[in-house]
Amino acid sequence: MFKALLARLKQGYKTGSFPTQSGPNLPPDFRGRPEIAADISEKEFSAAAAVCPIKDALMRDAQGVRLDMGRCLFCGRCAEVCRKIRFTKEYRLGVFTREALVVKAGEGPYTPPQQTNPDALALRNTLQLREVSAGGCAGCELDANVLGTLAWDMGRFGIRFVASPRHADAIYLTGPISANMQLALDKTYAAAPEPKFLIAAGACAISGGLYAHGRLPAPPALYIPGCPPHPATTLEALLRFTGRLTGQL
């Protein structure tokens, strides 16, 4: 036991200062919320769309040019060929409606949405999640697991992954919902007590991503885009979902 204490003493306190004291420590090449310049031309749009791995992530119609973060893999290829598209360092990507995931050309400064649903606000000090991996690549699962490690320690905010849907306030869905997981997902969602929420994490869960999208058991109450979402994005989204975090970090 003394050896363990000594090792702990040497390593020091390692829980990050995010989100209590500072913003997250993101890598220099981090690709967060995209921005599209208002004057993006048809030619520039076509060049960007041509290198995009996802169909319909970049769109252009009567409403102008838009980028759907619910489909985007944040690979940054479009920004390489088109200067009118830029991936910012904005990591706060979690939103409460599907439409809010769509970034429009020439959009002004971004303000994340605030929670108003009383059932979600009631979970401010305790949010129990049951994870369902439905055809995912394990990327989203791994970076959700990471939040339980001492580096992120989401337990200090009362957020936990629980073993049973019976104990869950929300189903945390990852993966495109493969045909063979549809039934298991439906049953797991049905087994959670009311009121309950569905959280769609990652491009696959939100839109199918690269794959065919299965049937969501309910409209998600929280969307966390990314492939996979960065742990800071996920933690911030969960805290804002329950109204625990409202201000700027």
Add this chain to the structure above:
Amino acid sequence: MTEVTSFADLADANAFMDSLFVYRDPPAVAPLKGAAAHEVAVGPVHAGVIEPGHFRFQCMGEDVYNLQIFLGYQHRGVEEAIVAAQGNAARQIALAETCAGDTSIAAATCFAEIQEAFANVAIPEDARRLRTLLLELERIANHVGDLGALAGDVAFLPTASFCGRIRGEYLNMTALLCGNRFGRNAVVPGGLRVELTEEKRLKLVDWIATVKKDLDAALKLMFEEPSVCERFDGTGVVPKAVAEELGLVGVARRASVELHGDVLSRAMVRRTEIEEAHRKVLDLLRKCTASTRSPMPAQLPAHNGFAALTAKVNAWRGELLHVALFDATGQLLRYRIVDPSAHNWQGLAWALRGEQISNFPICNKSFNLSYCGTDR
């Protein structure tokens, strides 16, 4: 390393593709008989944040007589999607990367090597080095995570906590190189989309030195703890002869062939591989310079008859195999991915024989196989 196999006709080519390894669910067997006989079914949704699979433990009293592993819940048609995405290399490589997310770098490397071999493009030496560097960081991160999880499963919390955090450090090193913690979108046909600046290189050297000290201390703590070693020692044994007969690969094979094939052996192999990978990483960091990219042709060239290109990468779980079948015009006809996990599920089932169900978590973690890699 890429091998080319040529075929005169499509039937031969298809036969070759069909002969590649696929994990198949065990055949249905009759329930055990007797007063002590019972079956425990687990999954597809598990208690932890992990992927789906269905396990059926056929038990006699406390002992597991037979473990059957049923997979396929993660099947989403990665291989077919890669063929369908022909002409969109960005989409194809993203599909390969998401076959098994924890092996993204190895998968992208396999895909890129096939494209390069087919187009007869040699990638620059610095790009090759940088790919290896990323692969070794992927190996370290995963092994560290698994050793921590093993400690967690036997309730040895210091190492579990330390390793959980340290794994993240290695993922963040990968993110420093390419912007993504899993190395997504870093490897592309022709080279990499990574800029290794001198600043990043120096930062990595320092970072690794600091983290490695913490890692060594964390692992020493666990491997010197008698209660942990006693728990791992002799648990979930796959004897050498069985490992060879089942065709196990990677960590599981090394553990059975070089050591005793138990949980402790698989943990020790991971520790050894972490050491080997660190030596390689530090060596590569000394040699690595800014990466350059070879231009790839817009279209793959024509070829004589049907050709199957096989790329093998020593991924962290073992040998990852990608095989692409092209016709004479350079059209991709079929794509197969053989994840190292596919070979090793039978090893896990064997390891559980005669054990108690309570030993399943540590046996499972000592293998840590990929469901999505197997199901594709």
